[in-house]
Amino acid sequence: MSNPTVEVRIPTILRPYTKNEKLVSADGASLSEVITSLNTNYPGLGERLLENGELRRFINIYINDEDVRFMGSLSATLKAGDSITILPAVAGGCM
């Protein structure tokens, strides 16, 4: 059985990796596989999402409307037609 295909929304700051495409597709049965698929098609993108094999603290990824941190993070499972949204956190502070 082939991997499900999902759509992925790319935030402005990462669009240089996707030739400015806002919406791309990727394959994978888990978020981890989807990120591998993205990195194959858009080299360098994976590194902006992961650090030491974990999701970066200040990158939010959602499957449909749910933050993947509440769905097992990289092991979150996907089905065909799911929609993934990547959003960099809006954060900062005086320190």
Add this chain to the structure above:
Amino acid sequence: MTLQISQAIVNAILEQSRVEYPDECCGVILGKIGSDKPERLKPMINAAHSPTFYEFDSKDLLALYRELDDNDEEIVVIYHSHTETQAYPSRTDISYASEPGAHYVLVSTRKEIAPENEFRSYRIIDGLVTEEDVVITSIGK
């Protein structure tokens, strides 16, 4: 580079920073895509509830971007307050800045170093901070 913004919005942000003190306050100002006009003030909850850090709640962040899509709007300004330091981007601010098209506005609630009406705007792109002029238009415009 210049940020043009209404006095009413400036006043509302300064007021929010005082109300939420001692925590940092934060929010965005939205405008039509490509207009570079900050028109709709949207205060956000500082999910960190901290005097030294701010972060939009992850659910609020997704809802915000969905709302932008629905309204053909974009984030024109991202603002927050510093409570005890000057209204200049910190290293943390610079490292997390991820909207190259946005104006980053800072206000300070510390009167000793910042005049009460201090309101400064920056571009933060690839770790480089550039301050820009702020032109305040009259209330109602």
